[in-house]
Amino acid sequence: MDERSTLHACLGRYSAEHALLAANAAVILALAKAAIVLSDVIAAGPLMEVSARDSGVNADGDKQTKIDVFADALFCAAMRNVPVAAVLSEESDLPVELDSGAPLCVAIDPLDGSANLDNNISVGTIFSIRPRGRDVLSTFFEPGTGQCAAGFFIYGPQTLLVLAIDKSVAIYALDRQEKEFVLIRQAFSIPPDTTEYAINASNRRHWNGAVRAYVDDCVAGVTGERGRDFNMRWIGSLVAEAYRILMRGGIFLYPADMRPGYREGRLRLLYEAHPIALIMEWAGGAASSGRARILELSARTPHQRVPLIMGSSRLVRDVDAMHEGVEPLFEAGDAPLFARRGLFR
Numbered sequence: 001m002d003e004r005s006t007l008h009a010c011l012g013r014y015s016a017e018h019a020l021l022a023a024n025a026a027v028i029l030a031l032a033k034a035a036i037v038l039s040d041v042i043a044a045g046p047l048m049e050v051s052a053r054d055s056g057v058n059a060d061g062d063k064q065t066k067i068d069v070f071a072d073a074l075f076c077a078a079m080r081n082v083p084v085a086a087v088l089s090e091e092s093d094l095p096v097e098l099d100s101g102a103p104l105c106v107a108i109d110p111l112d113g114s115a116n117l118d119n120n121i122s123v124g125t126i127f128s129i130r131p132r133g134r135d136v137l138s139t140f141f142e143p144g145t146g147q148c149a150a151g152f153f154i155y156g157p158q159t160l161l162v163l164a165i166d167k168s169v170a171i172y173a174l175d176r177q178e179k180e181f182v183l184i185r186q187a188f189s190i191p192p193d194t195t196e197y198a199i200n201a202s203n204r205r206h207w208n209g210a211v212r213a214y215v216d217d218c219v220a221g222v223t224g225e226r227g228r229d230f231n232m233r234w235i236g237s238l239v240a241e242a243y244r245i246l247m248r249g250g251i252f253l254y255p256a257d258m259r260p261g262y263r264e265g266r267l268r269l270l271y272e273a274h275p276i277a278l279i280m281e282w283a284g285g286a287a288s289s290g291r292a293r294i295l296e297l298s299a300r301t302p303h304q305r306v307p308l309i310m311g312s313s314r315l316v317r318d319v320d321a322m323h324e325g326v327e328p329l330f331e332a333g334d335a336p337l338f339a340r341r342g343l344f345r
């Protein structure tokens, strides 16, 4: 293994450059160490005590499994010895304060899509890092443009880290023998325009008119407005969809819809949409709610949901254009109510 291409070595160069980047590097290395442990637990699956069986519900009422609880404890413990002022996890109601004088705050989904483990489908850990502001809570309620780094680990046939730092996206693969992430792609960019879309089409009757019209055009293929045939994919695991889009281009949509509980979308702004949007943009793609750029949105609550449309920039722009002039159906996620401002300011 080339010593210079390990995650450790790649991040090492930041230590000399800039104090905030050096702090980021320390946090990312701690997350990577925890991800290596989680990767082994996931790979052992039913052979290990920590299984994907139900254990309760989390702060937001989602089903929680034993492995969700394990992953949460693992990543939160990893944040204790690095310069982190507070960590907001999907699994807890509010941010947990750690070292109040530290320069960074971390939002994390320790194990996204854990229900997929029963089916041996890729799952992941998603994280967002931002500089601590005046106080912890208001830091998390800043727009996503305030993030200084973000990324996700994907536990699949390979364990990978997709990392957005210093305005660039790199991909690392876990070398299981050396227990070290190794650089496989740097200055990575998304194919700009691919005819592949992903959406949970079973919700069609609940969508707004703009999303329905866009998907109808994709289904119509060469005979429709876009004049091209599209291919459809739906894995039901955000990191797997995001990784496929990074590799092949295309578009992913999880819009707001009329179902109770989905009027602001399904995915969470702080530890799903914001970090994925940073990765998409720094890789040359785009992420939008249909009506606003995801990175310009602020959360009003720690577990704020948001519609997420992400992928190749031309396709995301097409969906945005279809929302223009379409009346919002609801007063929440389908409307630009919380763009740029949170109710706390």
Ligand code: F6P
Residues within 6 Å of the ligand: 112, 113, 114, 200, 236, 237, 238, 239, 266, 267
């Ligand atoms: O947020 C959890 C999650 O599993 C995401 O990883 C995924 O994109 C989405 O939910 C799947 O939603 P649905 O159950 O509608 O397919």
